[in-house]
Amino acid sequence: MSKRILAYRRLNDQQLEQLRERFHVDYFGKLESPDDPAFREALGEAHGLIGAGVTLTPALLDAAPNLEAIASISVGVDNYPVDELTRRGILLCNTPDVLTETTADTGFSLIMSTARRVVELADFVRRGDWKASIGPEQFGSDVHGKTLGMVGFGRIGQAVARRGALGFGMKILYSNASPKPALEAELGARHCELDELLQQSDFVCAIVPLTPETRQLIGAREFGLMRESAIFINISRGQVVDEAALIDALTSGQIRGAGLDVFEQEPLQADSPLPRMPNVVALPHIGSATHETRTAMAQRAVDNIMLALDGKRPLSPFNEEAWAGRFD
Ligand code: 8YV
Numbered sequence: 474m475s476k477r478i479l480a481y482r483r484l485n486d487q488q489l490e491q492l493r494e495r496f497h498v499d500y501f502g503k504l505e506s507p508d509d510p511a512f513r514e515a516l517g518e519a520h521g522l523i524g525a526g527v528t529l530t531p532a533l534l535d536a537a538p539n540l541e542a543i544a545s546i547s548v549g550v551d552n553y554p555v556d557e558l559t560r561r562g563i564l565l566c567n568t569p570d571v572l573t574e575t576t577a578d579t580g581f582s583l584i585m586s587t588a589r590r591v592v593e594l595a596d597f598v599r600r601g602d603w604k605a606s607i608g609p610e611q612f613g614s615d616v617h618g619k620t621l622g623m624v625g626f627g628r629i630g631q632a633v634a635r636r637g638a639l640g641f642g643m644k645i646l647y648s649n650a651s652p653k654p655a656l657e658a659e660l661g662a663r664h665c666e667l668d669e670l671l672q673q674s675d676f677v678c679a680i681v682p683l684t685p686e687t688r689q690l691i692g693a694r695e696f697g698l699m700r701e702s703a704i705f706i707n708i709s710r711g712q713v714v715d716e717a718a719l720i721d722a723l724t725s726g727q728i729r730g731a732g733l734d735v736f737e738q739e740p741l742q743a744d745s746p747l748p749r750m751p752n753v754v755a756l757p758h759i760g761s762a763t764h765e766t767r768t769a770m771a772q773r774a775v776d777n778i779m780l781a782l783d784g785k786r787p788l789s790p791f792n793e794e795a796w797a798g799r800f801d
Contacts, residue, residue, distance in 0.1 A: 476782050477539075479515045481524035482546050485768065488775045495779060496521070507533060521778045528552045534561065542787075544778035546770050547761075548572055548629075550791055551683040551710060559795040566777035566787045569628060571769040572761035577632030579760045580708040583732025584621075584637075584676055586754045587704045589613040593751050614675070614702065614729070617641040622674030624667065624690070625681035625709065626650035633678055633708075634660055646670045649681055649690070671698040676706060683710035691715065696722035704730045708760050711736040716747075723750055734760050 478496045480489070481504040492498045499515035507513075507527045516522075516537045525546040527533075531554055534540065542564040545553065550567055558565050586592055590613045597603060597611070621637040623630045626647040637643035638660035645662035647653075652664040667690075671677060677699060681687045691705075692715035699705070705728055707714055716737040722728045730752035739758055741748065748755040761770060777787040786800040793800070 476520040476541075477515075477518045478521040478523060478778060478782070479512075479519040481512065481522070481527060482771065484523075484771050484775065488771055491775055492523075492779070496782065521782050523774050523778050526552075529554065529558075531557055534558075534563070542566065542778060542781035544774035544781070544787070545791075546767075546774045549682060549710065551712075555792055559792045562795055564781055564787070564793070564795045565791045566774070566781065566789050567791045568770040568773040568777075569789055571773050572766050573628045573632050575763050575766040576629045576708060576760040577636060579734055579756070580629070580633040580678055580680065580706060581636045583706045583708065583734065583754055583756070584616060584678070584704070587706070587730045587732040587752075588616045588676070592754050614704070616643070616676075618643065619675035620644045620646060620673055622670040622677045623647040623662075624649050624670065624677060624679045625687075626653060626656070626662075627680070627682075629708070630678070630680040631656055633680065634662055637676075638662065643676075646674060649687070667695070668698055671695055671703075672700070674703060675700065676704050678706040679709045679713050681709050681713060683712055687713050689713070689715050691719075693718040693721065696727050699728050701726060701729065703728045704732065706732045708734045711739065720746060723747075723752060730754075732756075734758055 476496050477499065478492055479499045481501045483502045489498065489500065501512055504512060513536060518539065519537055520539050520541050523544040529552060540563050544566045546568060548567050548569050550565060553565055555565060594611055621634065621643045623634050623645065627650065634645045638645050645660050646665050647662055648665055648667040648670045656662050679691060690713050696718055719731060723731055732754045733747065734756045735758055747753050761767065773788060777789060780787040
């Protein structure tokens with residue numbers, strides 16, 4: 474009897490076909506809620522999961538007694554109780570690399586659009602308010618030649634820094650990562666403590682995984698260290714920031730602006746002031762959302778789950794220790 478896969482993110486026809494050739498597939502391309510009774514029923518049968526956007530609580534895991542492996546269509550694994558998965562012998566795979574450049578593009582578009590006030594001024598034209606000359610009230614800030622502080626310097630952080638250093642002549646500082654001599658040589662980047670980075674950067678870009686150590690890493694004290702002209706960018710996870718402190722810093726003029734792809738609660742609550750602030754560019758968590766990259770991420774997840782359920786080493790296992798010794 475073939476193994477059963479529960480897919481709960483949109484896959485293209487080719488990807489679904491690939492899975493269906495080998496497995497029985499329960500497909501929920503547009504799952505509204507993990508409480509959906511049909512989803513729960515399929516979970517009870519599933520040997521493999523492929524999807525994103527559902528927080529896998531231990532209670533959901535209890536409802537999936539046959540589960541062997543999960544292929545997340547994301548690089549971030551904060552939706553999964555990783556230690557618990559490992560304890561239960563469930564392998565988790567993610568999708569690093571294939572989204573690095575696209576997510577860095579999103580980060581850089583937030584740097585550009587906040588500094589040059591692109592959204593605010595495009596709205597000004599759209600409203601028909603462009604009547605006289607453009608004056609200092611509409612001016613933005615330069616990006617080229619400024620200091621870009623990367624809070625986190627993993628794959629995506631390095632790709633953002635590469636754009637800044639090589640494309641815009643920016644000086645790069647980085648913290649919350651081990652020193653990376655090769656990148657220092659390539660980009661002239663300098664490793665420093667977070668406080669120094671906050672004090673010296675024109676742009677502060679958060680791109681760290683969400684872990685107990687990074688939760689609320691940037692709060693009132695950290696915004697207090699930033700320059701009044703600083704622009705804060707977040708392309709990691711909303712919970713890395715104390716959002717109330719961010720709102721205060723933006724309202725009081727403690728910092729100049731923010732470009733945000735992620736929020737403490739997603740979708741963003743209707744009463745959040747952030748999207749209505751003129752000095753904020755707020756995006757609906759679209760870091761990796763291009764046709765090319767989402768297709769590549771889904772394909773990576775399909776490949777991961779097929780390999781794993783065939784007992785072979787997947788392309789990107791996250792908690793390999795869950796299947797200790799099985800690939801050797
Ligand atoms: C995902 C992301 O698409 O990969 C990640 O960690 O944040 C996004 O690129 C998203 O989490 C899926 O819901």
